[in-house]
Amino acid sequence: MGKQVGRAEVAKSAGVSESTVSRALNDSPLISEEIKKKVREQAEILGYFPSRTATLFASNKSFTLGFVVPYYRNIMPFTRPYFPSLLDGLLLGSMDRGYNIGIVFEKHLGKYRTYNELINSHSYDGLVFAITKDDFPELDSMLEHKIPLVLVNNYHDGAASVYARPDKGMALAFEHAVTLGHHSIGYITGDLRFKNGKDRLAVFETLAAQYHLDIQIVEGNFSRSSGFEALSSFGRRPSLVMTASDRQAFGFMQACLEHGIKIPQEISVIGYDNFQLAGTSSPPLTTVDHPITEMGKLAANMVIDMIQKGTLPEQRWVDTGFMIRKSTAVCGGFQ
Template sequence: MNPTIKDVAKKANVSIATVSRVLNNLTGYSDKTKQKVLRTIEEMGYQPNMIARGLINKRTRTIGVLFPNVSSSFSSALLHGIEEFAYNHNYSVVVCNTDEDGKRTLKCLQVLREKQVDGIVFASELLKDEYYKVLEAIQIPVVLVSSETNYPGVPYVKVDDRVAAYEATEYLIHKGHKRIAMIGGTKGDPIAGVPRVEGYMKALKDHGIPCMEEYIAYGDFGFASGCSAMEELLKRSLDFTAVFAASDEMAIGVLSVAARRGIRVPDELSVIGYDNVELAEMVVPPLTTVNQPLNEMGSNACEKLIDMIETGKISQNSIAQHHIVERQTVRALD
């Protein structure tokens, strides 16, 4: 039979209320008492009943996380930061895959509502009107990560995509490149697709380089779409010396196509990506890219959410710092 909170209190020679306060990180006991209770819990193998605790304090110490693609390297890095912070603060995480274009978002929100999560991290997707209305009805805190909104009471954590894309393009320009192609993300996507293309275009304009539509192809941020977009650019018979891809997975698609076509990187073609996922360092040659501190962004979003859950106060928006990571896929032109 599993030990109960009453059994823990009896063995530790403290009240049930004290054990409960220790479990919920509340005050009202000495550090010596806390250590004794924690030691007893470990010795007895006591597992708190989260459902029962939720009925008492109206919390389940569970947060929901929504991703459009949980299997991507991008999502994996964000989730690692979220889960690590949650675990260290005694919260568990429920992950939902909303699919591309948010096909299952409303259903996922309903699932999280039924599971009585205390809050939601909404990742890398536009917070549409219909989603916001559901979240208002649920009345639990929400934090966006790698997304943004003007809805009141919904803070976000993200990189300034226009500035980061501008600097990636400018980096290539400073290396002597003037014929720079771009593979953008999902066409019309207001969160990362449009701003990154706009940053690219502005950098070209500011340096007196014509921006031609035929030098831009679009993917969906994934590897396969990067391959397809690169093939499309090559079919156009353009004389470009560099490609800026709006995600690392698409940039790796560029490298794959270049390898199949016998195009040497960086000797004949320079490539820069965006995200700095773990895979960027593993490919050959290692990918030069824009670093988004994804782990840190996930952790920051989770920290904001838990603070909102526990204090009831709205957190502030955060702009994460990006930088360019130089590896081996860009060369300076003579």
């Protein structure tokens, strides 16, 4: 076995200092792209592979992002399509930057009492919050201590965030509904403790007023059960029901099936999310397209830029789209 190549040999071959080799291989913003390329080429030629333990120790970083998800007593978050879809995006965004993703359960931080302590312990270099209530008291302290973080599906002054505006996708949904002749429309809200729940309701009410529609609103909480229970809460049956999540739509469709109500022959349904299951439900679900995976990728790159380049927090907005499938039909067209 030949002599193991060290950092000194790479530095000599590249004509730089040993500290420059470390910074270049750690993608430091202090090193030019030209030098980084030169060092990487020489390291590859010589067969030098830096020790990850040594790299972490030298950089005082973990190269890991904490993905903060809610903790539910009776159900794990990754049984719900939103969280694995967002995780897919985080992995896509972080792997090319040399970062790992660790799962952090909200309110269950192990031996650490606060998110600040979690970061200061170097367990994680930054945090991505999957979803947070509009009232998020821990945020002020994190902003004060300049913790690198990104909120997904929430936004707050001074905090980095990625948020999908409901306006475009819901406008397309209303245009589709009215074109099909629907004028009596029901809506099942999301959880109004969350900003996305409030914003989707506000857009629904604005669009309904613009089209002069007869509407009924039932409060829900994004869950399948709230969609199921909503059927009995409508005073009179609307010709079309929109929901704040696909899960609610699936619950509502199940309730219709159990009550012998045919979709879309007797009632049309429009969901919100466009998760993979939407294309395989019976009937396949017409829904607002919520680009969760794209948002996760964007969030990962944002927080890594804050860690590595010191970029300031910014709010990034993405648009929703709309996917027409077979859960909607002409009002009265099948009767």
